[in-house]
Amino acid sequence: MTKSKKSEFRPNDYVVYPAHGVGQIVSIDKEEIAGIPLELFVISFEKDKMTLRVPTNKATEIGMRSLSSPDVIEKALTTLKGKARVKRAMWSRRAQEYEQKINSGDLISIAEVVRDLHRNDEQREQSYSERQLYEAALERLTREVAAVAGGDEVAAAKQVDEVLLSRAA
Structure with a gap:
């Protein structure tokens, strides 16, 4: 294992874990699991009241990453302004x-x-499953926008909302 690999993420860093969104590294612990010594990132997802332990040597492999750069945030917000692309699939x-x-x-x-x-208000209502997926995606997007901007989720939600409302219906 290379030293640079380990130092990519540090305690107190905010990271994005693919299946759970934005979390904060609380510590890096050493534990023995099934007789094998492992170094683990302990990641807290405060909003979900969840703690995750991720082996440090697997973090990058599973897609854990640092927060997006401000220009990626900008690109994501620009994506929101685009016209919805809905495939004709089931x-x-x-x-x-x-x-x-x-x-x-x-x-x-x-x-x-x-x-x-x-x-929009004029468009047909969403089904329950559409709403669930929409809210999950919106929450992930908002939390990362907030984390990059310094942690104000209310301001981030407002920013995302304004972009969605401004786009051509």
């Missing part, structure tokens, strides 16, 4: 694709889901 297939995009941890993909599932 909902179950589309829902699966949306789920994969949300869990990819890729902010642009998450923004695409928000864009594609966003509804």
Whole structure:
């Protein structure tokens, strides 16, 4: 193992874990699991009241990453302004694709889901599963926008909302 690999993430860093979104590294612990000594990132997802232990040598492999740069945030917000692209596939297939995009941890993909599932007041109502996916994507996007901007989720939600409302219906 190289030294640079380990020092990529440090305690107190905010990171994005693909399946759970933004979390904060609380510590780096050494534990023995099944007789094998392991070094683990202890990541806290405060909003979800969840703690995750990720082996340091697997973090990059599973897609854990640092927060997006401000220009990626900008690109994600620009993505929101685009016209919704809805494939003519069956909902179950589309829902699966949306789920994969949300869990990819890729902010642009998450923004695409928000864009594609966003509804104005005049548009038809969302089904329960559409709403669930939309809210999951919106939450991931908002939390990362907030974390990059310094942690104000209310301001981030307002910013994302304004972009969605400003786009051409």
